[in-house]
């Protein structure tokens with residue numbers, strides 16, 4: 041198949057998205073697909089061979105559209121805002137082109153940690169208690185005990201802080217506000233960090249790979265995510281009951297959002313069972329990222345995984 045892989049993007053996760061896209065493109069070529077690549081610069085310019093440099097954002101998109109039109113499938117390996125949030129899936133929906141992963145609705149809700157909570161609670165899952173504040177009201181916020189402060193919509197732990205004392209609250213709110221005007225102030229959840237990857241390979245069949253445990257002393261922060269120091273155990277050492285409850289919760293969330301392709305559901309496993317932390321509808325996809333590692337534990341190689349995702353691609357909304 042002719043696959044257009046999109047990387048980069050206009051948010052703090054630009055570099056991570058470049059790494060995911062490069063790895064996906066290489067694996068697709070190894071799997072026998074005909075691959076072309078386009079990068080969205082931090083400023084929003086679509087850059088590829090044949091797309092004029094120095095064009096405006098709108099003009100570069102116009103020049104890139106023939107690449108989208110010529111593809112059998114688009115693989116939008118762009119994490120975060122203006123990518124994972126459903127925007128690229130929406131572009132493909134309008135163009136009538138098959139796209140890997142979730143459609144616009146699941147992408148948009150999954151990218152919004154507040155909306156995700158509302159859906160999760162409605163579907164019977166537990167989440168961290170939290171309140172939403174506007175960046176303009178940060179000054180009125182009082183310290184009421186340890187909390188986690190985070191942007192409603194971001195990723196790679198950018199803008200996420202653990203606040204243990206009154207003095208730490210204001211700087212944490214300011215840091216979160218760099219990434220989103222909407223800020224979440226959450227109770228601190230104590231539990232093991234367990235991720236579950238769910239894949240839908242066409243039709244109604246979807247299944248979860250063996251869960252992965254992240255060993256982080258404190259927050260799983262940006263540095264730990266990308267400096268190679270992150271320690272994972274796959275499969276996570278869980279009892280049969282724990283595996284069942286966390287996997288069931290991940291599938292419930294996947295269905296509630298109407299996800300497609302692959303999504304990574306991140307949980308805290310507490311003494312009272314799983315608590316959903318967040319949903320990633322375009323999770324990190326280098327071979328060393330959590331999702332490919334979980335599928336490797338299910339005997340699905342990286343090349344096989346990306347090929348399955350391409351085969352499962354659909355035009356959103358059809």
Ligand SMILES: Nc1ncnc2c1ncn2[C@@H]1O[C@H](COP(=O)(O)OP(=O)(O)O)[C@@H](O)[C@H]1O
Nearest residue numbers: 168188194195196197198226227228229259260
């Ligand atoms: N309510 C919470 N309680 C305890 N730790 C948290 C909480 N929220 C986030 N964390 C920690 O911060 C990390 C990043 O937060 P997360 O919400 O996953 O943001 P991102 O989308 O940037 O990954 C998590 O992996 C976890 O280690």
Ligand SMILES: [Mg+2]
Nearest residue numbers: 196197306318
């Ligand atoms: Mg996270």
